[in-house]
Each structure stands twice: as C-alpha cells, then as structure tokens.
Amino acid sequence: MADEPSEPVAIRLQAAGHRVTRPRLAVVAALRELGEHHTADEVHAHLIRRDTPLPRTSVYNSLVLLADLGVVMRADIGPGAVVYEAADAWHHHFVCRSCGSVHDVPCVIGTPPCLSPGGDVGRVDEAQVIFRGICRNCLGDAQ
Template identity: 55%
Template sequence: MNGQREAELSGRLRERGLRATRPRIDVLAALEDLGEHRSADEVRDRLADEGHRLPRSSVYNVLTTLVRAGLALTADAGPGPVLYEAGREWHHHFVCRRCQRVFDVDCLVGARPCLTAGGDVGIVEEAQVIFRGICAGCAATCESGSE
C-alpha cells in the first residue's frame, strides 16, 4: 500500500474517532479492494495473500469496529456468513437464487431506516429488505436457452 493511500485511510479512521492501527488500516483497505459483499474469511484470506497474517477473531473485531464507526456496512443476505462491504450509504440487497450474487438496491426514500414499522414498536433505527429472485444476468441466460 502506498503512503498516500495509508494516510487517507488513517485520516478516515481518525475522523470517526478511531486510532489508526495497522490491523484497522489493513482490514479497511482489503475490504475496499475486494469490493462487493465479503465475508470476514474472505477479508482474512486477502490479508494473508498480501503477507498480513491476522487471526480470524481480530478480523471480526476490526470489521465490527468499522461497522460501528460507519466505515463499513453489514449486508444482510439471509442465512450464511455475515457479509461486509465498504461504504457509508444505507441500502437494501437483492440475492439471486441461481448464482447467489448479492446486489445493492437503493433505498427509495434515500435515508436510514428507509421504511417505517406498521405499529408503534419504538424507535426504528434501521430496516433491511432482502429481495430474492433471479438476477438480470441469470434471467438473460435462461431466456436465451443457454441453461
């Protein structure tokens, strides 16, 4: 990682009130480099490939800290490992039943929680919608008779 990128990541961590430790910088960089929706194991594997060996528990702890600080989001895609993504904008997800990819879906109202509860349940801080179906790519493959 070059010095400019490290300084930028360190600055973002400090802006959120966090110390810019090596594990935090490395996990945030790996999450951003991987893109999309990634498990903690995928982040750990990416770090190991780059020569940064962190215990699985440390990767989970850093990811949890990044989520709490608003530098990463969890992507609720249903059963399976928790998925994480770099970013700050709240959104929902679409899970393809065929290829298992997870896609971002913008909130219609644009701000968290994006929905309201049907009754007086208290203070709603977030709501996640999981759309499930066949993604456009898989649907096109089905329509063309390739499958």
C-alpha cells in the same frame, strides 16, 4: 488508491471514543481494495495474500465494531453468510436465488432508517431490505 471518502476512518474511530489500531485500518483498507461484498473470511484471506495477515478473530472483531459505527456496511443476505462492504451511500441488496449473486440496490431515501415500522417497537436505527428473486443472467440462461 483507497482515498478517504467523506471522513477519514481514523477520525470517525476517535470521535466514537475508540482507538485507531492497525487491524481496524487494515480491515477497512482490505474492503476497499476488494470492492463489492465480501465475507469476514474473504477479508481475512485477502490480508494474508497481501502479506499483512491478521488473526481471524481480529478481522471479526474489527468488522463488528466498524459496522456498528457505520464505517462499513453489513448485509445479512442469507444462511451462512454475512457480507461487509466499504460503501458510503446507504443501499439495499438483491440476492439471486439461483446463482447466489448479490447486487446493490440504491435506496431512495439514502440514509438509515429509510423505512419505519408501523407500530411502536422501540428505537429503530436502520431498515435493511433484501430483495430475492432471479437475476437477469439466470433469467436468460434457463427459461
């Protein structure tokens, strides 16, 4: 379970000049075990269930760092929710306005930044696309 994907997390941390610590490894492991998209507090809860608890702040700190390094993906899908994901391929998200479910949408380019703004705004590191609409399930249910 939880095989290292491309580059082991430890190597990537070191390469960026950061330390390899228990909280950081635990957070990545938790995201892999959970799969899909999860909030920081869901990761926190999972670690408690797993009997490897971590302070909430540590989970937040680790997620921010890991996301900045590109080890985990962060998606701002709307009010009161930032979700993280242990994914390798850069992709986007579809959010259902009815049930709130989140689905992955492959990115045709594959690596950020996959789009570029028209004007000259500065250095663009990534372009995150959020699709909104009604998912197939909800379309079937009502109307």
